Amino acid sequence: MSLDFGLIIEQMPDILSGLWVTLWIWVVASILGAALGFLVAAARRYGPAPLDWLLKLYVEILRGNPFLIQLFLLYFGGPFIGLRLEPIPAGLIGLTIYASAYFSEIFRAGFQAVPRGHVEAAQCVGLSRSQILRRILLPEMTMLVLPQCVNMAIILIKETAILSIITVPEMTMVIGAIGSQQYAFVDAMFLLAIFYWVLVEICDWLGRRAEAKLSKFRFAVT
Amino acid sequence: MSFKLFELMLWAAGYTVVLSAISIVIGLTIGLCVCAAKLARSRALSIPATVFISFFRGVPLLVQLLLIYNLLPAIGISVPSVVAAVIGLSLCTAAYQAENLRGGFNSVPKGLLEAADMVGLSPWQQLKRIRAPIALRLTLPALVNEAILILKASSLISVVGVIELTRMAQNLSASTYRPLLFYSVAGGLYLVICWTVAGGGALAERLTRTSRA
Numbered sequence: 001m002s003l004d005f006g007l008i009i010e011q012m013p014d015i016l017s018g019l020w021v022t023l024w025i026w027v028v029a030s031i032l033g034a035a036l037g038f039l040v041a042a043a044r045r046y047g048p049a050p051l052d053w054l055l056k057l058y059v060e061i062l063r064g065n066p067f068l069i070q071l072f073l074l075y076f077g078g079p080f081i082g083l084r085l086e087p088i089p090a091g092l093i094g095l096t097i098y099a100s101a102y103f104s105e106i107f108r109a110g111f112q113a114v115p116r117g118h119v120e121a122a123q124c125v126g127l128s129r130s131q132i133l134r135r136i137l138l139p140e141m142t143m144l145v146l147p148q149c150v151n152m153a154i155i156l157i158k159e160t161a162i163l164s165i166i167t168v169p170e171m172t173m174v175i176g177a178i179g180s181q182q183y184a185f186v187d188a189m190f191l192l193a194i195f196y197w198v199l200v201e202i203c204d205w206l207g208r209r210a211e212a213k214l215s216k217f218r219f220a221v222t
Numbered sequence: 223m224s225f226k227l228f229e230l231m232l233w234a235a236g237y238t239v240v241l242s243a244i245s246i247v248i249g250l251t252i253g254l255c256v257c258a259a260k261l262a263r264s265r266a267l268s269i270p271a272t273v274f275i276s277f278f279r280g281v282p283l284l285v286q287l288l289l290i291y292n293l294l295p296a297i298g299i300s301v302p303s304v305v306a307a308v309i310g311l312s313l314c315t316a317a318y319q320a321e322n323l324r325g326g327f328n329s330v331p332k333g334l335l336e337a338a339d340m341v342g343l344s345p346w347q348q349l350k351r352i353r354a355p356i357a358l359r360l361t362l363p364a365l366v367n368e369a370i371l372i373l374k375a376s377s378l379i380s381v382v383g384v385i386e387l388t389r390m391a392q393n394l395s396a397s398t399y400r401p402l403l404f405y406s407v408a409g410g411l412y413l414v415i416c417w418t419v420a421g422g423g424a425l426a427e428r429l430t431r432t433s434r435a
Contacts (some may be wrong), residue, residue, distance in 0.1 A: 065412035066377035068388055069405055076395065077402035161282035164383060172285060184297045189289040193281045200280035 005191050007182040018174030021196070025088070025170060026160050029095035030153045036096065044104070045111050048084025048160045055104075062101035065160055070094055089169075091163035095156065103151055110145040111137065125183065143214060150207030156198055161196070171195060227394055228407070234390035241304070243268060243385060245311035249372070250365070253319030257283040260324060271320070273355045278317030284312050284378050291382045307379035315372050322364035326357035347386030359430055370416050377412075387411060 007016070040059065044052045062070065074083070075090040076222065115139055122132045164173035172192060179188025260271035278286065287310040292386055330353050338348045380389035391408035395401035 060417075061409075061413065064416040066374040066388065068377040068380070069391070069409045069412060072392070072401065073405040073409065077405055080400075080402045145241040158282035161284045162378070164284070172282070176288070185294045186289070188336075189285060189292060193277075193289055194286050196282055196285060197277060197280040201276065 003182060003187050003190055004216060005187055007184050008188050012176045014174050014178060015171070016168060018171040019172050021088070021168065022157075022160050022170040022172075022173075025092055025163065026153075026157050028070045029092055029099055029160075030156050030183050032096040033099025033154075033156070034103045034149065035156070036100035038107050040100060040104035040122075041111060042108035044108060057142070059104055067094070067098050068162055068165065070098055070168055071162065087163075087166050087168045090166060091160075091168040095159060095163070098155055098159070099152065102155075103149070106145050106152060107141070107147045109148075110141040114140045137208065146214065147207070147211055150203070150210070154203050154207075157199055157203065158196065193217055227398070229391055230394065231387070231407055231411065234385060234387045235408075235415065237385070238373065238376055238412075239389040239415060241311070241379070241384070242369070242376045243316055244368050245308050245376070247370055247393070248312040249315030249368075250319055251427055252316035253323055256316060256320035257323040257327070260320060261327060261435065266395055275317045275320055278314050282315050282382065282385050282386070283310070283375050286314055287378060287382055297362070303382045304379075304384045307384045309399070311372060311376060311379065315368060318368055318371075322368065323357065325364070326359075326361035327353060329360055330356045333428060362430065364421065366426070369423075370419055373415055373419065374412065399407070 018122070040055050046056045047055075071091070073095045074094045075085065075087070078085055098140050118136055118140065119132060122136045127135065160170055161172040163170055164176065167173065175192045175195075176185070179185040182188075250372070256274055257273050260275065261269040262268050262271075287307060290310045290313075291303060291306040294301055294309075334352055334356070335348060335435040338352050343351065357383040376386060379386060379393060385393070387408050395404040398404070
């Protein structure tokens with residue numbers, strides 16, 4: 001068997017449009033997911049106890065079953081409760097909600113890892129609650145959670161491939177379709193695997209560089 | 223939902239558990255070999271191991287599965303789709319488990335090995351008596367985590383036509399036109415399975431815990 005990527009590369013405009021969909025859905029879902037996850041973590045920390053239980057249930061349910069099932073529930077089950085979504089919005093919403101659960105756990109651990117003494121010291125010098133959050137907790141947390149956030153973002157790139165199953169026209173769907181059309185499915189999948197591999201390695205590298213750059217702000221965790 | 227249909231779902235959930243368990247065990251075996259290769263001094267061993275780990279961790283499982291499922295027949299190996307699926311899951315988890323094991327081996331306290339040297343244990347004895355037991359114990363939480371990830375990831379083998387829990391839910395919701403019900407039941411079953419494994423893992427961790435150097 002020999003691989004021939006020519007037939008697939010010919011369809012470059014289609015591939016680029018698929019790549020574009022993959023990238024923007026990934027970026028938007030990562031940012032929204034992180035924002036939602038942060039709200040969940042903050043609400044669990046500062047909200048009343050019943051809210052904490054409710055959100056814990058939300059997080060555990062999302063973390064306890066496959067993304068594909070959640071996506072199917074939203075996309076195929078949604079219309080039965082009046083939620084009729086096109087593939088792209090369904091994929092974006094599904095991925096965001098899925099990501100929020102994992103991000104919230106990262107931020108929860110981040111909140112807990114900031115040394116108590118730092119918060120107490122801030123209270124002693126009379127900083128208000130929001131000042132403590134802005135000046136102490138957030139900057140220190142950022143350093144702690146950055147590696148895990150990069151890791152999660154990388155996991156999310158790979159999860160975007162699953163959106164092809166509900167016909168979101170992202171990279172996997174587009175290249176798969178080209179492969180079937182050209183009777184070169186294996187070649188197409190090889191090329192696709194390499195695309196993802198490169199994408200993931202680039203992100204990993206960027207993440208490590210960002211960490212190295214920011215590491216001078218790291219404080220000693222006791 | 224009639225009891226008959228629920229029984230089908232339960233059966234499919236069992237299939238999901240069995241396939242995941244097989245993949246985890248095969249993956250652990252391959253992962254150990256890959257980890258050993260990666261830790262080896264010879265670059266002829268460590269470079270292929272690095273590439274293996276990077277590839278299988280860098281490519282979405284769905285793409286790996288589609289690749290393996292279509293590649294095998296193309297190079298003249300025809301196997302049932304369930305075998306291709308298990309191969310895909312095993313290779314993917316092997317890469318992650320190799321990294322987890324490497325972390326475990328690297329965090330074996332150096333003092334213990336120095337002490338072992340002092341009392342004259344051979345490298346093989348050190349591996350058998352000290353490094354492997356400690357590394358495996360340190361890796362246990364990551365292994366449980368990986369098992370849960372694979373249980374969830376196994377839903378993707380539905381796309382190559384293996385009738386496990388997700389595929390069964392898909393089939394039943396298509397034939398009864400009640401996706402909300404069947405996907406919820408599937409989600410509930412995944413939850414029960416994952417929570418059980420997590421609980422079992424926490425228990426195993428407590429039982430094997432000793433004071434750490």
